[in-house]
Amino acid sequence: MSRPVLSLQGVSQIYSSRNASGWGWTTVRAVDDVDLDVHEGETLAVVGESGSGKSTLAKLLLMLNLPTEGTVAYRGVALKELDGAQRSEFRRQVQAVFQDPSSSLNPRMTVEQTLGYVIRRHSLATSAEQRAFILKQLGSVGLDPPEQYLGRYPHQLSGGQQQRIAIARAMMLEPKIIIADEPLSSLDVSIQAQVLQLMQDLRVRTNVGFVVISHDLGAMQSIADRTAVMYRGRIVEIGADIYDKPAHPYTRLLLDARLLPDPRRGRIRSMAAAASPPRSTALEGGCRFRDRCPHAIQICAETEPKLRPVGIGATKAACHRAEELTGATTTEKQAHAALGEK
Ligand SMILES: Nc1ncnc2c1ncn2[C@@H]1O[C@H](COP(=O)(O)OP(=O)(O)OP(=O)(O)O)[C@@H](O)[C@H]1O
Numbered sequence: 001m002s003r004p005v006l007s008l009q010g011v012s013q014i015y016s017s018r019n020a021s022g023w024g025w026t027t028v029r030a031v032d033d034v035d036l037d038v039h040e041g042e043t044l045a046v047v048g049e050s051g052s053g054k055s056t057l058a059k060l061l062l063m064l065n066l067p068t069e070g071t072v073a074y075r076g077v078a079l080k081e082l083d084g085a086q087r088s089e090f091r092r093q094v095q096a097v098f099q100d101p102s103s104s105l106n107p108r109m110t111v112e113q114t115l116g117y118v119i120r121r122h123s124l125a126t127s128a129e130q131r132a133f134i135l136k137q138l139g140s141v142g143l144d145p146p147e148q149y150l151g152r153y154p155h156q157l158s159g160g161q162q163q164r165i166a167i168a169r170a171m172m173l174e175p176k177i178i179i180a181d182e183p184l185s186s187l188d189v190s191i192q193a194q195v196l197q198l199m200q201d202l203r204v205r206t207n208v209g210f211v212v213i214s215h216d217l218g219a220m221q222s223i224a225d226r227t228a229v230m231y232r233g234r235i236v237e238i239g240a241d242i243y244d245k246p247a248h249p250y251t252r253l254l255l256d257a258r259l260l261p262d263p264r265r266g267r268i269r270s271m272a273a274a275a276s277p278p279r280s281t282a283l284e285g286g287c288r289f290r291d292r293c294p295h296a297i298q299i300c301a302e303t304e305p306k307l308r309p310v311g312i313g314a315t316k317a318a319c320h321r322a323e324e325l326t327g328a329t330t331t332e333k334q335a336h337a338a339l340g341e342k
């Protein structure tokens, strides 16, 4: 595989905040000792329940946060050691798309003004060429006919159209990687499929890579080359085959939770509904999933499992019992219990 565009080595992000009483501080290891490579042209999905550290990971990759520990590198150079030229190359080649396009677009700027601003700032075209450049970008994200969109303000666009503008704005800089934090969650289900398709088309056309954060395992299964599963700040499983052959009991739980009937509403439960908060906030030593794991044994309480290769594929999992549990199923009763339900 090619050299990674971005890599994390032993990266942790520790947040401190005042505790509820106002006396003293509590610390959260939002991202905890993570190693990760991101390659051009690949789609890497990051999944996990609320609070598992996905957005913090995205901010570290975008250099919006500096890590408390460890190294974030761009093309092999630690971000803090990039010189001015490398830093501006990084700023162009690694772009972001956020969850809510209506808040990431300026409500007082038309589409032409929004995209024109980026063109001028990065000298992408002369003023004579600007309009043709913008029309081309709009066409490339499926806004057709593009002339119709030039004079529109964000409130005159649907959510899907707004997200296409946000993607066009990122793509104008010809990035190598786009980090998209929950890009689908504010969109209707039918529009989500179109935006996913657009991302796939862009990848095929331009070889741009995506890091897509999502609660929707079904959507990620359809586009991801690799998927990283986060739990309490750690990557507990990463690989191409995690949907068919999950090696970590938490991955299995997330997959099974999609299929549990919801007794209150009588419909298929989504992963978002399954994202119950961890029952205890701190587990000293041992596996941090053990209080919810139906397969926990003595060693799980004593030694923290490392992320390591499992089987003959490229899957890695942080579970002492990964080999024997790969592909194992969770009973419905066990899944309900792990979700904190009777
Ligand atoms: N600025 C901050 N200050 C203090 N704690 C923070 C801050 N940002 C995040 N956290 C905490 O860090 C942990 C990870 O948060 P993060 O937003 O990365 O999770 P997430 O996986 O993106 O969750 P969600 O799916 O809800 O978006 C959480 O416990 C959160 O409360």
Ligand code: SF4
Residues within 6 Å of the ligand: 248, 249, 250, 287, 288, 289, 290, 293, 294, 295, 296, 297, 300, 305, 318, 319, 320, 321, 322
């Ligand atoms: S290490 Fe033990 S507790 Fe942790 S996921 Fe594996 S079996 Fe469960």
Ligand SMILES: [Mg+2]
Residues within 6 Å of the ligand: 054, 055, 056
């Ligand atoms: Mg988040």
